Amino acid sequence: MKNIGCLKKCFWNGVCTENPTFRLMLGLCPTLAVTVTAKNGLGIGLAATFVLLGSNIFVSLIKNFVPAQVRIPCYILIIATFVTIAKLVLQAYFPMLYAELGLFVDIMVVNCIILGRAEAFASKNSISLSIADALGMGAGFTLATVLIGAIREILGSGQLFGFVLVGDGFNPAIAMILPPGAFLTIGVIMAILSQMNTLQQRKNA
Amino acid sequence: MLNMDINFTRIIALVISAIFVNNFVLARFLGLCPFVGVSQKLDVAVGMGISMTFVVTMSSIITWPIYHYILVPYNLEYLNIISFILIIACFVQLVEIFVRKFNPILYKALGIYLPLITCNCAVLFVTLLNAQNNLNFIESIIHGFSAGVGFALALILMTSIRERLETADIPKAFRGVPIVFIIAGLMSLAFLGFSGLIVE
Numbered sequence: 401m402k403n404i405g406c407l408k409k410c411f412w413n414g415v416c417t418e419n420p421t422f423r424l425m426l427g428l429c430p431t432l433a434v435t436v437t438a439k440n441g442l443g444i445g446l447a448a449t450f451v452l453l454g455s456n457i458f459v460s461l462i463k464n465f466v467p468a469q470v471r472i473p474c475y476i477l478i479i480a481t482f483v484t485i486a487k488l489v490l491q492a493y494f495p496m497l498y499a500e501l502g503l504f505v506d507i508m509v510v511n512c513i514i515l516g517r518a519e520a521f522a523s524k525n526s527i528s529l530s531i532a533d534a535l536g537m538g539a540g541f542t543l544a545t546v547l548i549g550a551i552r553e554i555l556g557s558g559q560l561f562g563f564v565l566v567g568d569g570f571n572p573a574i575a576m577i578l579p580p581g582a583f584l585t586i587g588v589i590m591a592i593l594s595q596m597n598t599l600q601q602r603k604n605a
Numbered sequence: 606m607l608n609m610d611i612n613f614t615r616i617i618a619l620v621i622s623a624i625f626v627n628n629f630v631l632a633r634f635l636g637l638c639p640f641v642g643v644s645q646k647l648d649v650a651v652g653m654g655i656s657m658t659f660v661v662t663m664s665s666i667i668t669w670p671i672y673h674y675i676l677v678p679y680n681l682e683y684l685n686i687i688s689f690i691l692i693i694a695c696f697v698q699l700v701e702i703f704v705r706k707f708n709p710i711l712y713k714a715l716g717i718y719l720p721l722i723t724c725n726c727a728v729l730f731v732t733l734l735n736a737q738n739n740l741n742f743i744e745s746i747i748h749g750f751s752a753g754v755g756f757a758l759a760l761i762l763m764t765s766i767r768e769r770l771e772t773a774d775i776p777k778a779f780r781g782v783p784i785v786f787i788i789a790g791l792m793s794l795a796f797l798g799f800s801g802l803i804v805e
Binding site: 425428429430432433473476477480481483484487488503506507509510511512575578579580581582583584586587588590591592594595598 | 631632633634635636637638641683684686687690691694725726729730733734737776777778779780781782783784785786787789790791793794797
């Protein structure tokens, strides 16, 4: 029996210590491409969490039966299956969201976060730990996409989740909801994190 | 079904769109991992750009008949993600074996980047886009090729800038990856200027 503390540790590891976007810099393509609004960020984050959860569970289940030489193709097949499920569900129940996310849902197959967690974590750990890890990593990823989406939406259109935030005096910078805004946002966020790291180290020293 | 009509205006629009307007790195954010990871030395970047172009073009050529002659007739379009990723993975493996056997020098030069292309989102994205937009065979090949050229162009530009950055005085917090993203943002801003080129 795994105790709750261990599961909690696995979860927070994904959210903070090893946040896939800001710390490990994995899976940047969807993070930047679809985060035009906070809502899209939430959508892709939840879709990725679902795929992560499914693939982590199944990889953990089959880890003792699959020969080491063919494990990567097996993982990719599992992931592709869950991505297809996620895509069909989005198409059926959230057609508007799918129209905006488009092919970026499909290419989650080659998202390094999902394959990375399957290889680095789920293939070595029990199911319960793998579930905690998937939820943590998914939450960390969702946090990042919503954060970037919110920053871009506020600066680029003066709204948040579709609600108008600022008055008429505000002139939105349209570049922020165009591709350059994504690069600038993540560049500045990473610089801030790196500055915080330096300050932390100086305090410890 | 094999529509081989060549419409030159469409093809030119496709090329300009894939290289400049919808540049795969700067406007669609695909293939960012090598864009950040391999953009430190010019000769490596050129090798990466060429192998990427080759793999994208070949993947477009291989996946087109499979999609149009196997998946579409049997109404299996929803299996395109699974089948394309398997085809691409097998194909890259095959290329690796061939290159190692017949041109060991090239194999050494490409090193780890050849197998890594499998999990590059740009390759899968191009093939899925070909299928989604119902491009014909010739258009698919040209679209794949120009997507690769666009990737190589962005990668080589970025590498040249980064080589000069080594002597620049960057604020400490921005050193390393953050400045790469800021530069990518500025490059992307410049590439936005191309967006008026095509009226669709």
